[in-house]
Amino acid sequence: MLKVKDLAVKFYNQEDKVWLETVHKVSFSLERGKVLGIVGESGSGKSVTSFSIMRLHDSKNTEINGQIDLDTVNLLELSDQDIRKYRGNKIAMIFQEPMTSLNPVFTCGEQVLEAIMLHQQVDKQTAKAQTIALFNEVQLPRPESIFESYPHQLSGGQKQRVMIAMALSCNPELLIADEPTTALDVTVQKTILQLLLRLKTERNMAMIFISHDLGLMSEIADELLVMYKGDIVEQGSAKELFTNPQHPYTKGLLACRPSPKRLLKKLPTVADFLNEDQAVGLQHLLAANSITTEEIASRRSKLYQQNPILKVQDLCTWYPIKKGLFGKATDFVKAVDHVSFEVFPGETLGLVGESGCGKTTLGRTILRLVEPSSGKLIFDGKDITHLGKNQLRALRRDIQIIFQDPYSSLNPKITVGQSIMEPLVVHGIFENNIQRKEHVIELLNKVNLGAEHFDRYPHEFSGGQRQRIVIARALALKPKFIICDESVSALDVSVQAQVLNLLRDLQEEFGLTYIFISHDLAVVKHISDRMIIMNKGKIEEFGYPEEIYHNPKAAYTKKLIDAIPGNI
Numbered sequence: 001m002l003k004v005k006d007l008a009v010k011f012y013n014q015e016d017k018v019w020l021e022t023v024h025k026v027s028f029s030l031e032r033g034k035v036l037g038i039v040g041e042s043g044s045g046k047s048v049t050s051f052s053i054m055r056l057h058d059s060k061n062t063e064i065n066g067q068i069d070l071d072t073v074n075l076l077e078l079s080d081q082d083i084r085k086y087r088g089n090k091i092a093m094i095f096q097e098p099m100t101s102l103n104p105v106f107t108c109g110e111q112v113l114e115a116i117m118l119h120q121q122v123d124k125q126t127a128k129a130q131t132i133a134l135f136n137e138v139q140l141p142r143p144e145s146i147f148e149s150y151p152h153q154l155s156g157g158q159k160q161r162v163m164i165a166m167a168l169s170c171n172p173e174l175l176i177a178d179e180p181t182t183a184l185d186v187t188v189q190k191t192i193l194q195l196l197l198r199l200k201t202e203r204n205m206a207m208i209f210i211s212h213d214l215g216l217m218s219e220i221a222d223e224l225l226v227m228y229k230g231d232i233v234e235q236g237s238a239k240e241l242f243t244n245p246q247h248p249y250t251k252g253l254l255a256c257r258p259s260p261k262r263l264l265k266k267l268p269t270v271a272d273f274l275n276e277d278q279a280v281g282l283q284h285l286l287a288a289n290s291i292t293t294e295e296i297a298s299r300r301s302k303l304y305q306q307n308p309i310l311k312v313q314d315l316c317t318w319y320p321i322k323k324g325l326f327g328k329a330t331d332f333v334k335a336v337d338h339v340s341f342e343v344f345p346g347e348t349l350g351l352v353g354e355s356g357c358g359k360t361t362l363g364r365t366i367l368r369l370v371e372p373s374s375g376k377l378i379f380d381g382k383d384i385t386h387l388g389k390n391q392l393r394a395l396r397r398d399i400q401i402i403f404q405d406p407y408s409s410l411n412p413k414i415t416v417g418q419s420i421m422e423p424l425v426v427h428g429i430f431e432n433n434i435q436r437k438e439h440v441i442e443l444l445n446k447v448n449l450g451a452e453h454f455d456r457y458p459h460e461f462s463g464g465q466r467q468r469i470v471i472a473r474a475l476a477l478k479p480k481f482i483i484c485d486e487s488v489s490a491l492d493v494s495v496q497a498q499v500l501n502l503l504r505d506l507q508e509e510f511g512l513t514y515i516f517i518s519h520d521l522a523v524v525k526h527i528s529d530r531m532i533i534m535n536k537g538k539i540e541e542f543g544y545p546e547e548i549y550h551n552p553k554a555a556y557t558k559k560l561i562d563a564i565p566g567n568i
Helices: 046-053 080-086 108-120 124-137 143-147 156-168 186-203 214-220 238-243 248-255 270-274 282-289 293-303 359-366 389-395 416-426 433-446 463-475 493-510 521-527 545-550 555-562
Strands: 002-013 018-030 035-039 062-070 091-094 174-178 206-211 223-228 231-237 310-323 329-343 348-352 374-379 399-402 481-485 513-518 530-535 538-543
Touching (some): 002 046, 018 046, 018 223, 018 231, 035 046, 035 214, 046 062, 046 174, 091 156, 108 143, 108 156, 124 143, 124 156, 156 186, 186 214, 206 214, 214 238, 214 248, 223 238, 223 248, 248 270, 310 359, 329 359, 329 538, 348 521, 359 399, 416 463, 433 463, 463 493, 493 513, 493 521, 513 521, 521 545, 530 545, 530 555, 538 555
Parallel strands (some): 035 206, 035 223, 174 206, 348 530, 399 481, 481 513
Antiparallel strands (some): 002 018, 310 329, 530 538
8 A cells, every 4th residue: 555665855954055865765565454664773764754654844954755655646746735635534643752742731632633623524522522432442541531631641651542542533544653652661562552453453554663672563563674874774574584684783673672581791782783893693792791690699699798878668758639627638649658678889779660650759769859758768877868958968979860861851051061060060079170071071981972072062962872971970979879760761772772781881880889760671680680670659579680580479570571572
């Protein structure tokens, strides 16, 4: 039903006054009822290709050449007026970030209802009935209530289901899903994939599924295209590409995702496969980086002979949601509920669970960014549960945090050099700014950036580079303890591998202690010495990663393991 031939896309660069080609003569086809997976890192051209099919690029600054045939119609020859008849009705799209795709000032129901009325010319009552039926079809709980809810009132998984309902509202023949599960929990991700496959089968739709994660593609795609720098470097059946990848880039993408079945010191990266001078076989790379049981036993005996650096004792963080007659709280959300554990110097303690399980609240309570309701926090032998403002400021030198979204945690108005230097000024470290700048450049070098990046602004960097900047800032005060809160969850798998390797190198060099928070059990198993599984504010399981993975005791842990995409 879809034939793309010699597709080339150019964008006009206003600054340099030149045309830049980002997709180079790409060709592929797609049958009705099949799923085509397009995989590659950020900047590979996969989203540009899908936007070209729907003609969503700004026509003034974009030049699209080639042929895109939907059945017998070349979409590139249609006028702006005519292409609108195809968008929604014939081709629909689910975008990567549902929160920015939904309008925050309208209810979720109104937004889907508007799409139905616009394309199907039906009255409001019919459109509302269709919207509620769609909400039922995408398995949203309480469809009538969600119809009246605003986007901010829903979880990430629910917002993504609303976006799927909107995309399906006009019965499209082709559905394009652009990274629809990137920032979702692995369990939510699995249910969204199952939902998309069920809807595709029931409606006999064709689907283009875009992702940077080859493990995820094994769950959904029939055919695969692997894109790199605007070119298709490999294509074929998903089964062939998984069992016998030919191109070094495909091999790299497969190898760099943490596998819960392997124990490695360092993850392979795409660069290991693309650098022909150093290119080595996957088995050789894995053998060189594998950890022996003797090495694990030796590390554990050293770690756990020490006194703990952090003791969390019967910690509770409760939020009141209902008040009684005299304003006294009668009901609570128990975000952290009677949690106790210890962390030892130089250890990485993994904290894993779905959104809403309490892991981020626990991390922020340890930092005293959120006040505990009860319990004790003992850091480095001192009770920090009730420290005042000035004492807390001094404590911040020793405990730092790396947030989930590096872009929103960097000030867009100041250069990254100033951002890293700011805590040095606040704490009066070094005598002057010349010395501070030297220290910042040293830190940038440590995270594989350089002095030339000092005067650039956050928007001038990729997601992976921004995450390195945030890591450099966390290291500025020479802390003993760092909480990594979902610090790799939104990154490409190849960049994720680089950042995980960097965190491990820095731990070795500076003797850092980490609490590593993530919803991805495969990532946590790779980096952690011990692992806590959290659910509904409580500790579900606690132990060594390999024991939890191979012999999970709780049904919740089994569910998390089953949801690891591809489980390769």
